[in-house]
Amino acid sequence: MAAATAVAAVAAAAAAAEPTVSKSAPELVPPAGPTPRGALPLSSIDKTAAVRVSVDFIQVFPPATGGPAADGQDAAVARMRDGFARALVPYYPVAGRIAEPAPGDVVVDCTGEGVWFVEATASCALADVNNLERPLLIAKEHLLPRPPPEEKLEDLILMAQVTKFTCGGFAVGICFSHLVFDGQGAAQFLKAAGEMARGLPAPSVPPVWDRDSIPDPPKPPPRGPPPSFTAFNFVTQVVDVSPESIARIKEDFTASPTGGGGGQTCSTFDAVTAVVFRCRALAASSLPDDAEVRLGFAASTRHLLAGVLPAVDGYYGNCVYPVGIARHRGAVRGAALAEVVGVVREAKEALAARFTDWLGGGGGGDHYDVPLDYGTVTVSDWSRVGFNEVDYGFGEPGYVFTLNDDVNIVASVIYLRPPAPKRGIRLMLRCVEEPHAAAFADELAKFA
Structure with a gap:
């Protein structure tokens, strides 16, 4: 009986030590002010070079010296959320949704709804999970934002999740639409959100849409049957x-x-x-x-x-x-x-x-x-x-x-x-x- 009790205690301790992440329900962060409405075209490069998929990545922010208290982390997250809301005014298309008014005609519908934002709290320090180096000790779905069930992921332009760690560090998971941004474009928006979170009155680089300025070259005729796909291991x-x-x-x-x-x-x-x-x-x-x-x-x-x-x-x-x-x-x-x-x-x-x-x-x-x-x-x-x-x-x-x-x-x-x-x-x-x-x-x- 004593041996069984000891085994159970070890198992319970192991389960308790396994890191967990508690997520809030996703909330919409709308633009902080009025924004234009209507449909905006995508460029020929958007529609040729990208597909209607999302790109996921994680930014790992180590704790500052000493690490902020919990209320300091909460205040930092609140400023970050405000930075997104303020950045969505000049970057108003990002607050919209991807739409297909006619087959093959994909546009951005500037609805002003906003971006989904998730707050999460981890039960451990970043050091306890090897600072999120591979292999990941926290499943990636716990670090990435996902919308509520009624939203289609492929219609969204950008989402964010900020996860607070007990050491005072953060992980920010970003999901963005490759139809609307390339990597440099997505980074430009996130830099603007960060600048606004830090109190700047406007982005240091004003955003430019102008997708219709890029020519729409004629498509070459298809050559042969559609490509076949092989799944590799x-x-x-x-x-x-x-x-x-x-x-x-x-x-x-x-x-x-x-x-x-x-x-x-x-x-x-x-x-x-x-x-x-x-x-x-x-x-x-x-x-x-x-x-x-x-x-x-x-x-x-x-x-x-x-x-x-x-x-x-x-x-x-x-x-x-x-x-x-x-x-x-x-x-x-x-x-x-x-x-x-x-x-x-x-x-x-x-x-x-x-x-x-x-x-x-x-x-x-x-x-x-x-x-x-x-x-x-x-x-x-x-x-x-x-x-x-x-x-x-x-x-x-x-x-x-x-x-x-x-x-x-x-x-x-x-x-x-x-x-x-x-x-x-x-x-x-x-x-x-x-x-x-x-x-x-x-x-x-x-x-x-």
């Missing part, structure tokens, strides 16, 4: 590429014949992307050397929209265009890393001509058709989007990460800033299956 891996490795890759590229023997430089994105492409080609041993391997990424075109948009600064719609690289696996596997860096740079340099061709109705739209087989990997750079510079009144986040664990159709890698004070680039990887995971990790470890 990708393994989640997290790898940090050190700043020393990145610096060494840059130096090697500049000194290589590809880099002009000292005449050219490469960016951090170029260096890290070359590492991902080559290491995956080395690890994917089930693909023959004559198989095509591909790398795709969405490149920003904001700098190419000057003269198209009345004002580029402040524009928060999608400004991305796909860039693709295709080579035989054997060629990538056998190439020096500096050569692969050069391939990435060449693809980026071709962007301006291809995007301009697409805007003019040329064949650039074909670049959206990428085979979704095991030979394809996509990369997305979140390290410079701006989510790490958002300050709702309790400082900038120490870590920002996405939640893409359910993506199984195409291999993907997301570049993040590692948690402070670490430096370099963190790779959030969902791009190889179990038979290749160890070899992939071994190749990437050479750059840790």
Whole structure:
């Protein structure tokens, strides 16, 4: 009997120690003042580059020295909520809903309803859950906002949840519509909400809508049957590429014949992307050397929209265009890393001509058709989007990460800033299956 009692006590203690999150019911935060009504069109880039899906991510805010008391946290959350309400006045479309007045015609209906806001309280400190590093010790559904059942998630433009931890830290979960924002656009809105929460009278960057200024190129005729989708069993891996490795890759590229023997430089994105492409080609041993391997990424075109948009600064719609690289696996596997860096740079340099061709109705739209087989990997750079510079009144986040664990159709890698004070680039990887995971990790470890 004593033994059974002891086992029960241990089980009860373990259950008590498991972190819990208590959520309030979602509440609408409407604009703090009157806003225009009516339908606003989306741009051709919004409707071509994005689909009607939501993007989820978490911002982790470590506690200030000493950590605020509970009432201090409550006051900070109240100011954050007020910042959202005030930001929704100049950003009034965000307070609306996505609508489809006719089949295939998607618009933003400026209803002024507001954004859903959830307050939550965790039973633990951030340190108790490893500061929300992977593997997550709190299920992601406890950290992300979701609307009440009567609302359709795909109709919403943005939601927020702030979770308070006992240490005085916060986690802010954001869900935004990729139809309305790209990453930089969503970060621009959140920065504005933070500025208003901190007492600024207006956003430092005035928002620009102007989606109808972007031309609507004719769509190329469909080529062949619709693409088929295969569900893969990708393994989640997290790898940090050190700043020393990145610096060494840059130096090697500049000194290589590809880099002009000292005449050219490469960016951090170029260096890290070359590492991902080559290491995956080395690890994917089930693909023959004559198989095509591909790398795709969405490149920003904001700098190419000057003269198209009345004002580029402040524009928060999608400004991305796909860039693709295709080579035989054997060629990538056998190439020096500096050569692969050069391939990435060449693809980026071709962007301006291809995007301009697409805007003019040329064949650039074909670049959206990428085979979704095991030979394809996509990369997305979140390290410079701006989510790490958002300050709702309790400082900038120490870590920002996405939640893409359910993506199984195409291999993907997301570049993040590692948690402070670490430096370099963190790779959030969902791009190889179990038979290749160890070899992939071994190749990437050479750059840790």
